[in-house]
Amino acid sequence: MSKAAYWQRGESLDFTNAGTTVIEANTVVELTGRIGIAGTDIAPGAKGDLHVTGVFEFDKTGTAAITMGQTVYYDGAGITDTEGGTPAGFAAADAAAADTKVLVKIG
Known part of the structure; x- marks a missing residue:
């Protein structure tokens, strides 16, 4: 039997901006097979929150x-x-x- 450890609620996830421009808050971010919405401005190379439910x-x-x-x-x-x-x-x-x-x- 496999087990999993609870990590977080999951309404938003950490997302690293791999691009060269700021992802502004409320921008739609395309992921593989779904979208998320930037919760805050995310600078290039920085980690920010990405809403994935709501x-x-x-x-x-x-x-x-x-x-x-x-x-x-x-x-x-x-x-x-x-x-x-x-x-x-x-x-x-x-x-x-x-x-x-x-x-x-x-x-």
Whole structure:
């Protein structure tokens, strides 16, 4: 039988900025197969917090209506219902086709 030791709650994780520019607070960071949101400014080479769960308001780049609970994707500019971007989570509320914002439960 395998065991694991509790490490942390996991709402946010330590993230090291491997780039050459500051990652500003609230910036969407694409990870492998998911996204996180920078909780603070993270300087190049520094470690900061990355939110990986919670409900966030995003720009809606897709043109279709999105229903609460629907899987959504980050396309580099915002949220869409079209597969092909990075999985972002699911819609936390309905968003009409004409809406420019959408609430997303990431994680």
